[in-house]
Amino acid sequence: MPEQAWGIWSCYQVDPNCFLGGPMRRTSLLVVLVVGIGAAYMTGCAPRPDVTPGAPPPTPVTRIRSRVDEEVDDQSLVDLASRFPLSAPAGDVEVVNLDDSQCIACHTDKQAVQDLAVEPEEEEELSEGEG
Amino acid sequence: MPPLEAWEKVFIEESFLAGYHARFGCIACHGGTGGTEEMDVAHEGIVHDPHPSNSETCQLCHAEISTAHLDSLHWDQQGYMTVLSERSAESDWDQLMVAFDNHCRECHASCGQCHISRPAANDGGLLRGHIPQKQPPMNDTCTGCHGSRVNDEYKGKNEMDEGGRYPADVHYNPGGMSCFACHTEEEMHGTEGDFDHRYDGEANPSCTQPGCHTVSAGDDVEQHDEVHLAQLSCQACHSVAYKHCYNCHVQQTEDGRPYYRVDPSQMAFKIGRNPLQSPERPWEYVPLRHVPVARDSFAYYGEDLLFNFDSRPTWAYATPHTIQRVTPQNSSCDACHGNPDVFLTEADVLPEEMAANESVIVRDVPTLP
Numbered sequence: 053m054p055e056q057a058w059g060i061w062s063c064y065q066v067d068p069n070c071f072l073g074g075p076m077r078r079t080s081l082l083v084v085l086v087v088g089i090g091a092a093y094m095t096g097c098a099p100r101p102d103v104t105p106g107a108p109p110p111t112p113v114t115r116i117r118s119r120v121d122e123e124v125d126d127q128s129l130v131d132l133a134s135r136f137p138l139s140a141p142a143g144d145v146e147v148v149n150l151d152d153s154q155c156i157a158c159h160t161d162k163q164a165v166q167d168l169a170v171e172p173e174e175e176e177e178l179s180e181g182e183g
Numbered sequence: 184m185p186p187l188e189a190w191e192k193v194f195i196e197e198s199f200l201a202g203y204h205a206r207f208g209c210i211a212c213h214g215g216t217g218g219t220e221e222m223d224v225a226h227e228g229i230v231h232d233p234h235p236s237n238s239e240t241c242q243l244c245h246a247e248i249s250t251a252h253l254d255s256l257h258w259d260q261q262g263y264m265t266v267l268s269e270r271s272a273e274s275d276w277d278q279l280m281v282a283f284d285n286h287c288r289e290c291h292a293s294c295g296q297c298h299i300s301r302p303a304a305n306d307g308g309l310l311r312g313h314i315p316q317k318q319p320p321m322n323d324t325c326t327g328c329h330g331s332r333v334n335d336e337y338k339g340k341n342e343m344d345e346g347g348r349y350p351a352d353v354h355y356n357p358g359g360m361s362c363f364a365c366h367t368e369e370e371m372h373g374t375e376g377d378f379d380h381r382y383d384g385e386a387n388p389s390c391t392q393p394g395c396h397t398v399s400a401g402d403d404v405e406q407h408d409e410v411h412l413a414q415l416s417c418q419a420c421h422s423v424a425y426k427h428c429y430n431c432h433v434q435q436t437e438d439g440r441p442y443y444r445v446d447p448s449q450m451a452f453k454i455g456r457n458p459l460q461s462p463e464r465p466w467e468y469v470p471l472r473h474v475p476v477a478r479d480s481f482a483y484y485g486e487d488l489l490f491n492f493d494s495r496p497t498w499a500y501a502t503p504h505t506i507q508r509v510t511p512q513n514s515s516c517d518a519c520h521g522n523p524d525v526f527l528t529e530a531d532v533l534p535e536e537m538a539a540n541e542s543v544i545v546r547d548v549p550t551l552p
Contacts, residue, residue: 149217152209154225159195168222169189172306178436181445182331182428 184327187301187308196312204315212240232295232303241294248372249294255373256381257292265379270476272490282484285441286433290328297324297371304328321362331448332426332472337504341426341450349424349450352506382500386463390417406513416457416466418502420513424450425503431475434483445475452512455527455543459500471527471543472501478535493538498527520551 158164199205210217215229233240235258241249256262263283271279289304296302297319300309305327310316319325326334335341339351354360365388369375378384390396398417400409406420431445455471457464474497481488512519519525526545529537 150208150210151218154218154220155209155215156195156200158222159193160197160200162190162194165190165194169193171189175440178440178442179444181431181443182426182448183443183445 184301184305184323186306192300192306192308194309194312196314199313202314207243231307232293232300235294245294248374251374252294252372254377255371256378257371258373260287260291261378262380263287266476266495269495270489270492275485275488275490278485279481279488282433282481282488285435286443292324292328302327318361318363325362332428333504336425341424343450349505350507352504353508354506355504382459382464384463413465414467415454416464416469416502418470418506419454419466419468420519421507421510422452422470422503422505423507423510424452425470425472425501425505427451427473428475429473430477431480432477432483433481449473451531452525453498453527453531454512454525455498455540455545457500458496458498458543464500468545470501470503471496471498472503473497474499496540496543497536498532498540498543516551520549523548 158168209215212233213230216224216227219225235241235249235252252258254261267279267283268276290302292302296307298310298315298317299313300307301323310320310323336349337352337355339348339356341349343349350356352358354364367388370387375387376384391398396417398404398407398412400407400412411420426448427450428448429446431443433441433443435441453471454468457466457469458471459469460467476489476492476497478489478492512522512525523530526548527540527543528546528548529544532540532544
């Protein structure tokens with residue numbers, strides 16, 4: 053076994069973490085440095101050719117069709133509703149009023165329910181016998 | 184149960200508003216119209232008793248229970264369907280269902296009719312100001328429907344002909360047990376399975392289920408020998424007289440109001456042959472109760488709607504809620520053996536029901552060996 057390799061092995065035998073500060077560390081740093089410089093050159097550090105950007109396409113505008121179908125003259129506008137599998141919400145969606153403050157105000161007011169609740173009309177009991 | 188005044192039925196305790204269920208708001212469960220002070224407008228489209236299958240009410244959080252409940256006997260009334268279909272012909276079914284809708288359909292329990300309000304069959308009315316009751320108060324819910332038989336038997340309210348009252352079931356007095364001590368939430372909610380009848384499947388509840396009675400041949404009760412335990416249900420020895428009903432007829436007034444007429448009930452104790460003998464209910468003898476049906480119970484709605492009336496006994500399998508440790512029939516050997524009074528004999532059966540009860544009549548009253 054070469055002396056250096058024996059040195060690495062004996063180092064490892066004594067302390068498995070010895071690579072961090074021993075001969076292995078020097079070799080690793082060198083490899084990382086070379087690879088890093090190569091990668092930087094290939095991905096952007098090289099000088100760029102002159103490029104003139106073109107005009108961007110028109111920005112899509114969301115347009116939901118209303119119930120009253122209007123002709124869309126401006127063809128530059130993209131009707132995004134057509135891209136979705138579900139129909140776009142209609143303009144006349146029923147809005148439920150969930151404000152129950154009046155329900156609570158009345159039904160927790162004993163006097164109010166006593167005043168407003170109406171006893172059902174007494175009906176003659178027609179059934180006979182135990183149910 | 185004492186009736187509620189109209190306002191008591193709809194009055195909401197403020198403490199309800201602090202609870203979790205109030206977070207959803209009134210309209211989320213009951214519909215109606217919000218943001219108005221006009222009572223009539225506010226109540227437009229209101230749903231008093233949300234349906235268990237409504238995904239926006241009970242289902243939202245209690246999905247497993249409310250889904251199972253749709254197949255429970257308390258909701259789908261399959262017990263009625265089972266006996267009616269057996270006693271009728273298929274061609275008459277639609278007409279029979281007209282009668283059922285008018286007279287029987289109301290007797291089922293939604294989630295709310297146990298946990299929020301009294302049952303609709305008892306004219307409803309909020310329990311405890313709309314505060315949900317995890318365990319329903321039995322006197323406002325269970326016995327509101329199961330009143331004339333179960334309630335009166337269990338609490339000892341039935342009067343003897345000779346004066347006084349039959350004793351309350353020992354589980355109630357002195358036991359102090361509510362319905363739910365035996366009838367579990369799993370049974371009530373139908374999470375144990377979809378059954379055709381309340382005596383379908385395992386005997387549940389059972390006297391010998393874990394935590395209740397340990398009974399075996401050779402225990403310290405003399406009559407608990409192998410023969411008695413194999414041939415007699417617990418109730419055959421340990422229940423006393425219970426209620427029998429006869430001759431129920433349903434009809435309507437000219438303006439469509441449904442009503443019924445049933446003969447006065449009778450108290451009696453009758454052991455008969457087990458009409459439901461099976462591995463789950465292996466006993467040869469069980470108490471039998473006369474159910475109120477008659478051959479012409481639905482005659483108002485059509486002729487002979489119970490075409491197959493004889494296909495099912497009118498003396499039905501029973502588990503009376505009149506349990507006593509010592510009963511007239513177990514007080515001595517002679518009190519039962521050779522005593523026709525405690526057995527269902529031909530003399531107890533109406534002539535027109537003889538064919539229906541052929542299989543449950545005791546022909547030879549057991550004598551002492």
